[in-house]
Amino acid sequence: MPTIKEVAKAAQVSVATVSRVLNQDKNVSPQTRQKVLEVVRQVGYTPNMLGRNLRRKNTERILVLIPSLSNQFLSGVIRGVESAAKQKELQVMISAAHNDREAEQGYLEMLYNRSVDGIILVGSTLDQEELSQLAGQYPLVMCSEWVEGANVSAVGIDNEQAAFDAVNALLASGRKKIAMVSNEEVYSARLRTQGYRRALEQAGLPHKREYEVEHYEYTYRAGMRACRMLMALPEPPDAIFAVSDELAAGVCKALIEQGIIPGREVDVFGFDNTTMSKVVTPSISTVSQPRKRIGGTALELLWERMEHPEEKPRLVLLPHELVLRDSSQHR
Amino acid sequence: MPTIKEVAKAAQVSVATVSRVLNQDKNVSPQTRQKVLEVVRQVGYTPNMLGRNLRRKNTERILVLIPSLSNQFLSGVIRGVESAAKQKELQVMISAAHNDREAEQGYLEMLYNRSVDGIILVGSTLDQEELSQLAGQYPLVMCSEWVEGANVSAVGIDNEQAAFDAVNALLASGRKKIAMVSNEEVYSARLRTQGYRRALEQAGLPHKREYEVEHYEYTYRAGMRACRMLMALPEPPDAIFAVSDELAAGVCKALIEQGIIPGREVDVFGFDNTTMSKVVTPSISTVSQPRKRIGGTALELLWERMEHPEEKPRLVLLPHELVLRDSSQHR
DNA sequence: ATAGGAACTGTAATCGATTACATGGAGGTG
DNA sequence: CACCTCCATGTAATCGATTACAGTTCCTAT
Numbered sequence: 001m002p003t004i005k006e007v008a009k010a011a012q013v014s015v016a017t018v019s020r021v022l023n024q025d026k027n028v029s030p031q032t033r034q035k036v037l038e039v040v041r042q043v044g045y046t047p048n049m050l051g052r053n054l055r056r057k058n059t060e061r062i063l064v065l066i067p068s069l070s071n072q073f074l075s076g077v078i079r080g081v082e083s084a085a086k087q088k089e090l091q092v093m094i095s096a097a098h099n100d101r102e103a104e105q106g107y108l109e110m111l112y113n114r115s116v117d118g119i120i121l122v123g124s125t126l127d128q129e130e131l132s133q134l135a136g137q138y139p140l141v142m143c144s145e146w147v148e149g150a151n152v153s154a155v156g157i158d159n160e161q162a163a164f165d166a167v168n169a170l171l172a173s174g175r176k177k178i179a180m181v182s183n184e185e186v187y188s189a190r191l192r193t194q195g196y197r198r199a200l201e202q203a204g205l206p207h208k209r210e211y212e213v214e215h216y217e218y219t220y221r222a223g224m225r226a227c228r229m230l231m232a233l234p235e236p237p238d239a240i241f242a243v244s245d246e247l248a249a250g251v252c253k254a255l256i257e258q259g260i261i262p263g264r265e266v267d268v269f270g271f272d273n274t275t276m277s278k279v280v281t282p283s284i285s286t287v288s289q290p291r292k293r294i295g296g297t298a299l300e301l302l303w304e305r306m307e308h309p310e311e312k313p314r315l316v317l318l319p320h321e322l323v324l325r326d327s328s329q330h331r
Numbered sequence: 332m333p334t335i336k337e338v339a340k341a342a343q344v345s346v347a348t349v350s351r352v353l354n355q356d357k358n359v360s361p362q363t364r365q366k367v368l369e370v371v372r373q374v375g376y377t378p379n380m381l382g383r384n385l386r387r388k389n390t391e392r393i394l395v396l397i398p399s400l401s402n403q404f405l406s407g408v409i410r411g412v413e414s415a416a417k418q419k420e421l422q423v424m425i426s427a428a429h430n431d432r433e434a435e436q437g438y439l440e441m442l443y444n445r446s447v448d449g450i451i452l453v454g455s456t457l458d459q460e461e462l463s464q465l466a467g468q469y470p471l472v473m474c475s476e477w478v479e480g481a482n483v484s485a486v487g488i489d490n491e492q493a494a495f496d497a498v499n500a501l502l503a504s505g506r507k508k509i510a511m512v513s514n515e516e517v518y519s520a521r522l523r524t525q526g527y528r529r530a531l532e533q534a535g536l537p538h539k540r541e542y543e544v545e546h547y548e549y550t551y552r553a554g555m556r557a558c559r560m561l562m563a564l565p566e567p568p569d570a571i572f573a574v575s576d577e578l579a580a581g582v583c584k585a586l587i588e589q590g591i592i593p594g595r596e597v598d599v600f601g602f603d604n605t606t607m608s609k610v611v612t613p614s615i616s617t618v619s620q621p622r623k624r625i626g627g628t629a630l631e632l633l634w635e636r637m638e639h640p641e642e643k644p645r646l647v648l649l650p651h652e653l654v655l656r657d658s659s660q661h662r
Numbered sequence: 663a664t665a666g667g668a669a670c671t672g673t674a675a676t677c678g679a680t681t682a683c684a685t686g687g688a689g690g691t692g
Numbered sequence: 693c694a695c696c697t698c699c700a701t702g703t704a705a706t707c708g709a710t711t712a713c714a715g716t717t718c719c720t721a722t
Binding site (some may be wrong): 013014015016017020026027028029032051053054055056057 | 699700702704707
């Protein structure tokens with residue numbers, strides 16, 4: 001791998017001139033430019049980014065740090081990030097923190113040690129204090145999942161309202177005994193539980209404690225377990241709202257195992273509009289988030305932080321939509 | 332963000348000494364070490380990786396380049412890469428190339444320009460020539476999906492044999508009209524088609540051209556389309572083998588739409604043992620690959636290339652397993 | 663007592679680029 | 693012709709670390 005020095009020698013110019021050619025500096029005569037480019041092509045020179053980055057003090061690279069890779073919804077968000085990043089000529093890298101605090105901190109350190117120019121963080125194991133402090137010093141924004149009270153730019157949907165809407169859809173088709181499968185560890189899920197409660201309250205329905213089932217994983221197994229618990233109650237629910245499609249798919253599977261067809265005796269509602277909600281039979285009603293727009297906005301917010309670090313962080317809420325399918329009655 | 336120079340001044344030592352302390356060089360007296368560490372903690376110093384990387388000529392960072400993020404199977408593979416990388420103290424970054432040649436080349440350039448120390452490539456749009464050349468110069472290995480004839484280390488399963496086994500399982504339960512949904516653009520799928528044909532041949536069955544359906548996507552929609560085509564044939568198949576679970580799920584969905592229950596009149600077999608194959612009803616028989624082991628081995632192969640670039644690339648095939656579920660008859 | 667070596671520390675070169683500043687020549691103007 | 697400007701190019705400083713080499717001190721063995 002040749003260096004700029006070797007190129008300079010071969011082209012019989014100084015390294016400065018080579019650098020100018022490569023960085024489109026106008027102060028180069030057409031002939032020298034030609035000659036340099038010729039040599040560059042001939043020896044197959046590519047600038048060493050380690051040198052460039054050190055001098056420029058940046059990398060033109062950002063990191064998207066997500067909790068887990070096997071998340072269809074997030075892959076849509078990342079598509080949004082990628083296409084917005086392309087506009088700004090930023091390279092996008094992804095890493096998974098797996099809800100491991102140490103791993104997360106290891107990746108966040110890339111801000112300190114300048115390995116990346118900024119980070120888009122999806123969820124976090126850090127607290128509001130730590131996040132606010134970090135975001136105050138470095139370009140850091142949150143996306144889809146954020147932390148209550150943290151002074152960090154963020155983008156997502158209005159989770160409380162979305163859950164409220166979903167539950168109202170169930171109420172509208174006559175359901176009265178609506179259960180919820182949630183996860184109090186995640187802020188977005190807590191908000192959804194609040195929306196669920198508000199909808200019940202507004203409809204004048206009591207909200208029974210035993211209708212709120214907790215699970216710390218968004219897996220279909222957890223959904224199955226939750227469903228079995230709910231259906232074993234003295235007064236089983238006639239609708240189940242889960243905070244993710246995979247949970248909802250598990251709920252449906254457990255119902256089917258018991259001979260109950262989702263959408264008939266019991267309605268099921270999911271969240272995120274993933275492929276799974278479309279593929280399973282019956283298909284699952286769900287809340288759709290504008291994934292690509294969320295990702296694109298996250299990048300814009302990050303850019304804002306990079307260009308104007310002094311400005312205040314802001315929260316952007318984008319509109320959600322209900323997608324009604326066979327797992328819930330409707331007309 | 333303080334630099335090593337400022338730390339040195341504050342600790343009243345030279346930058347060399349600070350560097351020695353930070354890099355566990357034994358030639359430092361306990362007192363100075365103490366003092367330096369004190370200052371480091373106090374000012375919150377973190378070494379700037381851009382400087383370190385330039386000097387050391389490496390980044391201790393590798394890239395896993397995959398075609399798409401929304402792939403449950405690959406996320407397991409990456410878990411395997413991550414845990415093996417942890418042992419070697421390498422940081423793992425992931426990027427998606429989306430089958431876009433330009434995007435792929437942009438990421439591969441990170442080898443040339445030293446942004447990463449090595450790349451694990453899952454599939455590629457490059458040809459054997461280009462890949463061989465690249466892998467000859469830089470640490471590059473392929474994983475799960477590789478390219479015929481490329482002189483590159485790779486790890487995966489024996490796709491031909493796996494398909495052979497899957498089709499034999501269908502034959503064993505009495506199926507005779509077995510169709511296949513494949514993708515001739517992908518080498519692993521071509522191998523699977525070969526295994527399918529070999530199984531039919533060995534069973535003395537003709538392989539009908541119209542039973543081999545092509546699709547260039549691994550989506551459930553493509554699976555549905557393929558299934559509708561197959562079932563519209565004058566002599567529809569009594570079993571359908573798809574090269575991915577998502578395709579298989581689409582096949583099942585289309586069957587159900589026609590009132591046919593997978594596993595009764597028509598068997599369905601998928602590939603990869605993803606969550607989806609378990610969640611859908613009926614659950615789908617599939618081929619399971621040792622994902623984490625594949626990922627771990629990919630990292631070991633990459634490490635081999637990094638440490639001993641002169642040694643010949645090698646191909647590692649790991650064992651697969653059939654997972655029989657409700658979508659296929661069996662006893 | 664002195665040579666030799668070990669232990670500790672500092673000076674300065676180095677990695678590969680970018681870029682501020684200096685320089686020299688061409689061309690224009692009064 | 694003298695002077696100024698502008699363009700093209702080169703020289704050298706710089707980014708922030710690591711590390712080869714050199715120097716100093718002090719201990720030990722003869």
